[in-house]
Amino acid sequence: MSDHDFTQPENFLILTGLMFLVVVFRYSFVAGIFYLVFYVIDPKSTRSRKIFSSGTSKKQFRKEIFWSTFTSMLFALAGAGMVVMWQLGYTAIYEEIDRFGWWWVPTSFLIAAFIHETYYYWFHRWMHKPRVYRLIHKTHHDSHITSPWTCFSFHPGEGLLQSLIIPMIVFFLPMHYWTIVALLTFMTITSAINHSNVEIYPKGFHKHWLGKWFIGATHHSLHHTQYKYNFGLYFTFWDKLMRTESEKYESNFEKHTSNH
Template identity: 25%
Template sequence: MDDMLLGSRNKRGDWKPNRKNEIAPIWQFPWKGSAILGFLKGYLFPWNITWFATAVFMWFVVVPDASTMKTLAPGWIGLIFLCNCAAALILYGSVELRLYVKRAQGNKFKYNGQFPGDKKSDVFWFKSQAIEGALRTFLTAVPIWTAYEVLLLWSYANGFGHWTTLQDHPYLLVLVWALIPLWHETHWYMGHRFLHLPFFYKHVHSIHHNSVNPSPWSSLSMHPVEQMMFFSAALIHLVVPSHPILAMYSLMFSGLGAIVGHIGYEKIETKSDGAAIDTHAYTHYLHHKYFEVNYGDALIPLDKIFGTWHDGTEAGDEALDARMEKKRKRINS
């Protein structure tokens, strides 16, 4: 597939799609059936259905029975931790290996034409973005992810919360399942804006933004405080009627789904005949590029509402410049 048919490349080698960023069509009126159907397909496949399938697998294959989980014991907790490590290694490791180590499709559809591995930087551990990202993933992110998971499973086993079954409340659980991504985006938009306050940006969030040119291992490369905030969206399952599978889906959505905004490519080619996976990564890539735009991922139009939306066009650049100029004048006044 020729990436120049779908975008353009500047003198630095950075690729930009011809399309502009759009908020989800469910918020665009009047509704267009074809647009909504196309959105729903991309909403489910390949990402969300993969995170949900992983949660289902964990529940039926890995998670012990409730009587075992009533007591916090290293055996079942360690098994869940190792499975989460394996899931992160398989997903992040394989995509990083294919696109950034082997460079299987070169810089086709790559937003930033440079590869972070080609330039060492003192801001990273061992001067490597990938090494620091991997270490932060396994040293703090996966342990925090697992801690939330253990808390939720232990609560389920001990009857804390509003747990139910598909047999008892099928429609309610389907609704909760459908709303999990919407809740995740709302929760993280608020947390993300908070982390951009000067004090928290300097001492916490700046670690994640060191990856100006993100790659898969950048996804969970965060300060532990940010990781605790990021995964805390799953605590809602202690408040709303839910099932442990949905609680684990929430955590998979955070722990594995973070890759979506950090792939760095518009498409991942899967076959020589041009077949490719749409990554939906451009919205968050622009946040890493410009810092003060696109705090969310356009599933809910919060950036539009609060004036932080960037659609990837020159008009978006102009709107950002105007907003930053107003900010500078306000600070200097």
């Protein structure tokens, strides 16, 4: 663990600032790559895979980047708070791989992803209650047709509630700090994939023994257009179990991958 005492206010502010830069860079880098590839460099090559061929605008992109930057600050505050709790000995974060062995690194990743998925699914359904939706979730759904920049575009209330789950997990689940970094990176990449408005997965992936459990752009775009289906974050298992997966998903996926 670092020798710096981040419980001191000035060090905490420095840590929060550094984490903010990291989160903004990760968001900008990942979303930017998707945007450049699908919208700038060669949009024609992905035209048949686009969920919607038009409907986004520079005004929408600017709004999404604004809210995503604000969300990044909330994520940075949560991350800095997690580091302070770690220094105070309140978390299960560890530094030495040998403490639990290499097998625990991917295992803890999958457990944390499962917990995060479960939290998000039910939290997401709660946000679609009319009063809650109007208060905090509508900001995200203002992007009726999504883009890579949509992935962190949240109202501050939603951003705050989303930022708490990883710190909550590490209070009881032993995780190496690089496993946490990997999970946060996975979250950013999958969010960019899901909001990209381009189906990147191969033909037939939605029926593959592994692929059928992963959410992609086709799956999540139906949530942004139908609202009452497809509430998952990374995986489809809660939607399948609770019968909230859109009946249009398979036909839409086949449509957007038919030429590949």
